[in-house]
Amino acid sequence: METNYKNAFIQLINFLETFEKEKGMNYYLVGGILTSIYSDARSTTDIDFVVDLFSVNLTIANYISLLQQNEFFPFQDWTTTIDLAEKTKMIQFLDKQERIKLDNYIIDKDNKSKYKRIGPIALERRVRIKFADIECWAASKEDFILSKLVFGGWQDYSDALACWIRFNDILDVRYLEKFSKELGIQKEFKLLKSGIDDPDDYFKQINGY
Amino acid sequence: MELMNKTPIRDRVNIFFELCDFGINSYIKTEKERFPNKSIKEIILEMHKFHDKMRTLGRKKDGNKL
Numbered sequence: 001m002e003t004n005y006k007n008a009f010i011q012l013i014n015f016l017e018t019f020e021k022e023k024g025m026n027y028y029l030v031g032g033i034l035t036s037i038y039s040d041a042r043s044t045t046d047i048d049f050v051v052d053l054f055s056v057n058l059t060i061a062n063y064i065s066l067l068q069q070n071e072f073f074p075f076q077d078w079t080t081t082i083d084l085a086e087k088t089k090m091i092q093f094l095d096k097q098e099r100i101k102l103d104n105y106i107i108d109k110d111n112k113s114k115y116k117r118i119g120p121i122a123l124e125r126r127v128r129i130k131f132a133d134i135e136c137w138a139a140s141k142e143d144f145i146l147s148k149l150v151f152g153g154w155q156d157y158s159d160a161l162a163c164w165i166r167f168n169d170i171l172d173v174r175y176l177e178k179f180s181k182e183l184g185i186q187k188e189f190k191l192l193k194s195g196i197d198d199p200d201d202y203f204k205q206i207n208g209y
Numbered sequence: 210m211e212l213m214n215k216t217p218i219r220d221r222v223n224i225f226f227e228l229c230d231f232g233i234n235s236y237i238k239t240e241k242e243r244f245p246n247k248s249i250k251e252i253i254l255e256m257h258k259f260h261d262k263m264r265t266l267g268r269k270k271d272g273n274k275l
Contacts, residue, residue: 005229032264036225037218043232045260075254098250099233101257132222153268166214203267 006132008100009033012047013136015070020137026052028126028137030147031103032159037129038144040162046101050119050139053106060085060106071096089116114183118147121179141167142175149180149188152206157192157199164192 016027031048035041061082073094074081085091091104107119122143129138148160180189196202240252
């Protein structure tokens with residue numbers, strides 16, 4: 001069987017590691033790719049990661065031209081990708097096999113929404129992991145949980161809950177309490193802690209119906 | 210969960226890669242059988258749209274993208 005996903009992962013990490021060493025641009029992996037090591041392994045078709053572009057004074061357009069030079073491909077065309085990225089601070093593109101989607105979130109320190117505030121918070125505590133024998137940066141387990149609760153979808157809750165159950169003995173609960181308060185997701189964290197294992201019950205309580 | 214914790218990280222990651230590739234390859238195969246005229250590229254782009262839709266189920270309005 002073709003190993004599309006692993007090839008895309010290797011291409012991406014080679015690019016990000018080189019870029020961090022040469023330009024000092026920090027990055028970390030988030031989302032579904034971390035489920036095998038933090039949660040309950042599930043299938044995914046993309047790789048989510050966060051980059052701190054603006055701290056190295058790089059524009060979105062310049063960064064995208066680097067993606068082009070490194071054999072990444074656009075969904076439609078690079079001009080549309082730049083336009084969308086300027087608005088959303090997110091870049092979506094494909095690996096060189098044009099199979100795997102790469103969801104590139106850009107840290108936006110000026111945006112005060114919880115969806116953007118989690119970016120710099122998780123960057124502060126990013127951890128070095130070995131994934132498929134390749135060293136790379138990833139969000140910590142605690143920040144994996146926090147970001148899942150911030151987004152708050154069905155799959156997010158299942159991922160967060162599996163991480164909570166699996167690593168309950170080593171998670172930094174004080175940190176989780178502090179930042180769930182800061183991000184306005186205390187109710188979500190309280191429900192997770194209470195051990196609600198049915199996402200239906202969780203959403204009934206979150207949405208109040 | 211206990212079994213998962215006993216499985217070495219390297220094996221877990223390999224299982225994850227196989228799971229993802231199996232999912233992607235079988236999605237493409239199924240759609241190609243259903244719609245023989247569609248190009249692989251079209252199928253892949255639709256697969257990503259579908260995957261995004263499924264993973265954002267239940268998310269509040271602004272949480273669809275980071």
